[in-house]
Amino acid sequence: MSDLQYHVDGELVPADEATVSVRDRGFMYGDAVFETLRAYGGEVFRWEGHAERLANSAAAISLDHGLTNSELQRRIAETLRANDLQNAYVKLSITRGVQPGKLTPGPAVHPTVVIQVKPLPRGGVATDPIWDAPATLQTVKTRRIPDDALPSHAKTHNYLNGILARLELRVSDADEAVMLDSDGHLAEGATNNLFFVDGEALCTPSLEGPILPGITREEVIDIAGEEGIPVKEGSFTLDDLRGATEAFVTNTTWEIRPVETVDGIDVGGGPLTTLFQRVYNARVERELYDGERLSSDEERTGDENGTA
The missing domain is CATH 3.20.10.10 (D-amino Acid Aminotransferase, subunit A, domain 2)
Structure with a gap:
């Protein structure tokens, strides 16, 4: 059993209990955007670049989720602190949320926001890489x-x-x-x-x-x-x-x-x-x-x- 905590729609929950609705459009249609990030020393590397790409991804699929970059960054930091992680893999996902079961998205969006983390080795100088071999x-x-x-x-x-x-x-x-x-x-x-x-x-x-x-x-x-x-x-x-x-x-x-x-x-x-x-x-x-x-x-x- 994992003792990690994930961030789901503004709340920290045990990873084994983290769920989204089966009617969520991210689950039903892949109607969602995400970023994979890496934290070193408790901070996300190149957050601004990731945030910009996330915004561009959302714009490309016309997903107006209404969340600011500072709010997303705050949730990531809260998740890292809750898990006492300094060096970690971080995945931030934003879906179009639960809507009536039809392919065409509705104009009202109540996004589902999920942050998953897992520990990684320290990065930087004099460390072993994540990969085992070339x-x-x-x-x-x-x-x-x-x-x-x-x-x-x-x-x-x-x-x-x-x-x-x-x-x-x-x-x-x-x-x-x-x-x-x-x-x-x-x-x-x-x-x-x-x-x-x-x-x-x-x-x-x-x-x-x-x-x-x-x-x-x-x-x-x-x-x-x-x-x-x-x-x-x-x-x-x-x-x-x-x-x-x-x-x-x-x-x-x-x-x-x-x-x-x-x-x-x-x-x-x-x-x-x-x-x-x-x-x-x-x-x-x-x-x-x-x-x-x-x-x-x-x-x-x-x-x-x-x-x-």
């Missing part, structure tokens, strides 16, 4: 849903696209899917953004395609700018990824995870992957843990890069 990627037949069918920037409860992609991995030894768009170009993983190095630049599929604008993706691009590493956001083929000199995938929980193989072809990590991991961890250490594990050399590097 990622092994496998291209799947399931294509990313076109943006004109379902807004790709909206992070909704309708996750069947990614689920179908992951189901295809059952016949392989891979642990993450590579999804292509409807034209056969690289899109993203089932739960992450893709990056690879082509010998000249750091490459990643453009947000003009059906790509979720990842918060960690944005962080990596920002780090690249500070480090003077050229970035190419564009349209790429599967062969571009397979022929990369190194590759990694990103999401809020994994942070930056090296790629070992793509469709059985060795890619491996490399110096740029290591650099991005080091700088990312230093940012977390500096901003969320007051730099307590940063050496003087790392502090000087942060000052020179403008990250202090």
Whole structure:
């Protein structure tokens, strides 16, 4: 039995007793938006970015939930405190709530708001990653849903696209899917953004395609700018990824995870992957843990890069 507490519609309840109505539109139709966040040292990393993406997701499905960012942030902080969690996975979900059982949403919205948490190891410098090993990627037949069918920037409860992609991995030894768009170009993983190095630049599929604008993706691009590493956001083929000199995938929980193989072809990590991991961890250490594990050399590097 779990002794965690979740936040459900403004109340803290034992996780094993946390429920929503079977008539909730999030349950019935996937009519809901969510954010996966990571707390370090009791604070959510890049809350402003997550809050903006959540607002954009809600706008994309015309969900006017009426909750302010400060109220949502307060509920997250209350949940972390109630569970005495400093380092945690956090999932914030907002559904359109309970309405009459018809597909067309009604104009009156009484949203259901759920915050789930679970403990994670400390982040930052001198810590072990969440993942056990570098990622092994496998291209799947399931294509990313076109943006004109379902807004790709909206992070909704309708996750069947990614689920179908992951189901295809059952016949392989891979642990993450590579999804292509409807034209056969690289899109993203089932739960992450893709990056690879082509010998000249750091490459990643453009947000003009059906790509979720990842918060960690944005962080990596920002780090690249500070480090003077050229970035190419564009349209790429599967062969571009397979022929990369190194590759990694990103999401809020994994942070930056090296790629070992793509469709059985060795890619491996490399110096740029290591650099991005080091700088990312230093940012977390500096901003969320007051730099307590940063050496003087790392502090000087942060000052020179403008990250202090």
